[in-house]
Amino acid sequence: MKQYIKTDEWNIIEEGFHPEDQRLSESIFSIGNGHMGQRANFEEAYSGDSLQGSYMAGVYYTDKTKVGWWKNGYPEYFAKVLNATNWIGINIVIDGESLDLAKCQVKEFRRVLNMKEGFLHRTLIARLPGQKEIRIDAKRFVSMTVKEAGLIRYSITPLNFDGECIITPYLDGDVKNTDSNYDEKFWTEVHKENSAEGAVLTLKTKKLNFRLCSLMKYDLLQGGEKSQHTAELIEKEKYVGCNLRLTLKQSEETVLYKYVINVTSRDKTEDELIPYGKSRLEEVYQKGFDAMLREHSAAWSKKWNESDIAIEGDMSAQQAIRFNIFQLNQTYTGEDERLNIGPKGFTGEKYGGSTYWDTEAYCLPFYLSTADQKIPRNLLIYRYKHLEKAKENAAKLGFPKGALYPMVTMNGEECHNEWEITFEEIHRNGAIAYAVYNYVNYTGDRDYLKEYGLEVLIELSRFWEERVNFSKARNSYVILGVTGPNEYENNVNNNWYTNRIASWTLEYTLEVINRMKADSYPAYKSLEDKLSLKETELVKWMDIIKHMYYPVDEERDIFLQQDGYLDKEQCLVRDLDKQNLPLNQHWSWDRILRSCFIKQADVLQGLYFLQDKYDLDTIRRNFNFYEPRTVHESSLSPCIHAILAAKLKDKEKAYGMYLKTARLDLDNYNNDTEDGCHITSMAGTWMSVVEGFGGMRVVEEKLCFHPVIPDNWKSFSFRIKFRGNLIKATITKDAVIIKNENGQKITLSVNGTDYTIDSEKAIQI
Known part of the structure; x- marks a missing residue:
């Protein structure tokens, strides 16, 4: 645990320069607006440890994935969000010395994420190697009112000297992802323009042909007036910039305003990118930094009025x-139904920026309660539009009927490359079914079921019908070879949560069918014909519900996480040597799999979803057994x-x-x-x-x-x-x-x- 953030009601504050924690701060102080996001990298050059990251929503790359000898049903690629054009760059050189906090003496440093108004503010005093001292004041935000816009106010004040300075605003597309294979770069240059007033840089991806057009304009002021400076244009591959040469005067503030527009081919055609980008840039430039910040802060005020929690x-x-x-x-x-929520959002590259079951299980309730109804609805429509891909995914795994949604996806195709997740963590289907229920139960929007929801439920139920098999020995239906939410168990039989959420999905699907038959029979009949749904299928689903097997421990009167869980040596987390935690950073995978320790809620995940179906004593017995064995090494667990x-x-x-x-x-x-x-x-x-x-x-x-x-x-x-x-x-x-x-x-x-x-x-x- 690392505690260096100062406690404050509305701000995240870092006081003092902590280069050893720079990557951590870059994550925590990230900013975004749903269209793009930016890690808290410094505007100026920095040679210390850093993960530079600028990300555009929905722009990804189908990177190569390595597979072993077993390839049937395996994804052909691993999708990843792309590190995009570095638009924040502003290099500073004073009398031949570069401002680089890794090489300067940082006398004062303060970084503040103002959450109430939605901007990042950084102030510092640095002593350059030549003993010159400067004060930097940098404020930036990505606009909540003009989604393509990023704005920076960057000021320099010399404290003990007059001197010559070169300020270089630039756009740099020569970037790569931190996990690139062999440092491969994913962007190629399409077009660039450069002038003393601004620049344009258009890139495209080597695969999928996504295009990103970044445009910038800037103003340079000294003493509140337009500065007297000379401009020297710089052009390199995938790079445009301008050296602005001027004289700094002691105690006088020099301010650079940098205005940037980032527009992608997801929103505009190739021919529209530059004209549209120039129009938006001019609109933002004419309004100016302060007016844009006021509009941005007002938009945040509205969001806080509807979603704030006060303690x-x-x-x-x-x-x-x-x-x-x-x-x-x-x-x-929620404005774009093509988008979803990656586990890291716009703050980093881990997990590829793809969609997981996290959205349905954890994110949907937040948007249900704090946003307009269309926003959570769009999250579900996202899955509906991927239904055909989910059916293809099931077929690849040998199930000709039904749909298996991917564990990880950008476009509906599975792109996760670990077999125990890709093939076995099928409980994700249950989270999607539960999300349909959760949305309808909360909003009362039964039209969604007629338009989209029931079709999804039927295809999910068809998958469960095929995935179960009847055990004569148990006289019950079982589900073999799965990984539950507790990923510290792989290839187990009869994971209680998976069996229960599968059965519940069948129950809910039948409930919706019966209600729609009674209330909207023409709509139901149309869907029945479209899907060639047979009465024999419904009968089979009822039989599975009636005869589903659930592992239990009768002595403790609890649900067993899976068959054989009690064969493991039973230890509690409190008895572990704390030096072994987190387990995933200290133990071998074999040792973890043989232990009783639980990564995240598994049985308890099911009891959370279905808590209205179980009495308090049942929940308490299971909670008291499983929580002491849970190491909470998934962020989704606590x-x-x-x-x-x-x-x-x-x-x-x-x-x-x-x-x-x-x-x-x-x-x-x-x-x-x-x-x-x-x-x-x-x-x-x-x-x-x-x-x-x-x-x-x-x-x-x-x-x-x-x-x-x-x-x-x-x-x-x-x-x-x-x-x-x-x-x-x-x-x-x-x-x-x-x-x-x-x-x-x-x-x-x-x-x-x-x-x-x-x-x-x-x-x-």
């Missing part, structure tokens, strides 16, 4: 939850445990798990944040507060709360959108206050009692 009495928890919400809101805006612990009124455990998920990146709990923040698990942090401490659920069309407050909190509050209403819930030591801030009269439940609240009215319980 009184615990600044560490307050900072953490806002950091997580901030990263979620700048990663995905939040599930926090929610269930809160449900069980174990406030101490719930709070500890909340802090672990909320400050996972800020404190670098798992020593793995330097390659990007854990964006998808950040949604779990929100869930820990709203679904955990707030006890928020939707049961039988009704919004319900069963709140519990940690002992060291004075109060906490959150807002959620629910079926046209904006509801604010405030929980104190003594009361629960629910306000219907906007919308129609609503009836909801608090601790099992119904209350009706008029619009703009509140109740206190």
